[in-house]
Amino acid sequence: MRVRKKAMVTGGAGYIGSHVTWALLEAGWDVVVIDDLSTGRRESVAAAAAFILGDVGEPVTINAALAEHRPDAVLHLAGSAIIPESVIDPLKYYRNNTAASRTLIEATVNAGIDAFLFSSTAAIYGVPPRMPIDEDMPTQPITPYGTSKLCTEFILRDVAAATSMRYVSLRYFNVAGADPKGRTGQSTPISTHLIKIACETIVGKRSFFNICGDDYPTPDGTCIRDYLHVSDLADLHVTAIEYLVAGGASEAFNCGYGHGYSVAEVANVIRQVAGGHIDARIAPRRPGDPPQLVADARKIRRQFGWQPKYDDLRFIVETALAWERWLQARAA
Ligand SMILES: NC(=O)c1ccc[n+]([C@@H]2O[C@H](COP(=O)([O-])OP(=O)(O)OC[C@H]3O[C@@H](n4cnc5c(N)ncnc54)[C@H](O)[C@@H]3O)[C@@H](O)[C@H]2O)c1
Numbered sequence: 001m002r003v004r005k006k007a008m009v010t011g012g013a014g015y016i017g018s019h020v021t022w023a024l025l026e027a028g029w030d031v032v033v034i035d036d037l038s039t040g041r042r043e044s045v046a047a048a049a050a051f052i053l054g055d056v057g058e059p060v061t062i063n064a065a066l067a068e069h070r071p072d073a074v075l076h077l078a079g080s081a082i083i084p085e086s087v088i089d090p091l092k093y094y095r096n097n098t099a100a101s102r103t104l105i106e107a108t109v110n111a112g113i114d115a116f117l118f119s120s121t122a123a124i125y126g127v128p129p130r131m132p133i134d135e136d137m138p139t140q141p142i143t144p145y146g147t148s149k150l151c152t153e154f155i156l157r158d159v160a161a162a163t164s165m166r167y168v169s170l171r172y173f174n175v176a177g178a179d180p181k182g183r184t185g186q187s188t189p190i191s192t193h194l195i196k197i198a199c200e201t202i203v204g205k206r207s208f209f210n211i212c213g214d215d216y217p218t219p220d221g222t223c224i225r226d227y228l229h230v231s232d233l234a235d236l237h238v239t240a241i242e243y244l245v246a247g248g249a250s251e252a253f254n255c256g257y258g259h260g261y262s263v264a265e266v267a268n269v270i271r272q273v274a275g276g277h278i279d280a281r282i283a284p285r286r287p288g289d290p291p292q293l294v295a296d297a298r299k300i301r302r303q304f305g306w307q308p309k310y311d312d313l314r315f316i317v318e319t320a321l322a323w324e325r326w327l328q329a330r331a332a
């Protein structure tokens with residue numbers, strides 16, 4: 001009989017998935033990662049985890065992986081995650097976020113695995129009527145990315161009603177920073193995330209970064225987001241999957257700290273951490289950006305007694321920068 005629980009982490013070679021893999025291993029889980037390396041890196045996967053190179057949207061591959069490893073739980077992080085790209089190429093998002101998830105969910109149910117965690121997003125709320133955003137607010141995504149993720153939430157809701165599978169949907173707000181122990185970080189070669197791009201500017205990979213829009217209906221005109229340290233989020237995955245494996249009911253949770261910073265405020269922290277001049281230029285709005293997204297985080301705090309460890313924008317930027325410096329030194 002197996003004593004240690006085993007988790008399958010899809011997308012475990014990616015930014016968030018590599019942190020989740022470390023958090024599960026530290027909590028005593030065995031981990032098998034499946035990833036097609038479309039945006040992830042094989043080196044990001046902790047050596048103690050098993051690795052399968054494959055597409056979760058391929059039924060033959062995923063059925064074989066589940067049959068071989070027989071995990072107790074599936075944590076589904078694989079997906080495409082760039083909002084502006086989804087506006088330009090929506091079919092890619094419906095294929096890789098919705099259709100591939102459907103295939104994986106079907107394989108999970110057929111394998112008799114009852115615990116499923118899904119990486120959802122604040123983008124399912126679109127432009128919410130008020131702030132902060134609680135889980136019962138209307139879901140009216142304004143981008144194909146958000147809709148592609150919401151479709152998967154609907155599949156999960158209906159499958160959970162019809163089978164013994166239970167799921168937790170974690171609706172991430174803006175994930176940033178890197179492992180404080182320096183083991184992994186955001187390594188995607190083509191970045192669109194603000195803090196990553198700003199750190200690339202600090203290390204000289206770029207000469208400037210853009211502040212995309214200064215005419216939003218916010219106090220300083222720039223967009224407000226709830227930036228959450230990736231290691232706090234990774235710990236939440238362990239908590240949520242242990243809850244499900246122990247028989248917890250299906251739930252959706254917003255994952256954020258419950259307060260936001262504007263892009264201009266982030267730029268100021270970037271300048272402080274850089275300790276010198278950083279060129280941040282006002283640029284036009286980016287398509288698909290709501291003015292403000294801040295989580296009402298009371299539900300997840302209440303359910304799990306969650307106490308974040310890294311709710312500090314400066315620390316988030318410092319860890320992201322340390323990782324960017326490591327990447328640069330490695331490339332040199
Ligand atoms: N980064 C954020 O701020 C954020 C916010 C909300 C939700 N999310 C969600 O979190 C998840 C992880 O995002 P991330 O920022 O780590 O992105 P990422 O691109 O670094 O990671 C995604 C991983 O999934 C893999 N992958 C993609 N499609 C696959 C497929 N069909 N089969 C197997 N592997 C596949 C990629 O190779 C990569 O390793 C995504 O589902 C994303 O939508 C991210």
Ligand SMILES: O=c1ccn([C@@H]2O[C@H](COP(=O)(O)OP(=O)(O)O[C@H]3O[C@H](CO)[C@H](O)[C@H](O)[C@H]3O)[C@@H](O)[C@H]2O)c(=O)[nH]1
Pocket residue numbers: 081082083120121122123172173174175192193194195197209210211212213223224225263286289293
């Ligand atoms: O070079 C840049 C990049 C971004 N921004 C701005 O910074 C803010 C944050 O943008 P990110 O690209 O870092 O993140 P998004 O808010 O677009 O999206 C992220 O957070 C969302 C929820 O808030 C979803 O979860 C999504 O998956 C995830 O990528 C936005 O106002 C954006 O316009 C800039 O000003 N300059």
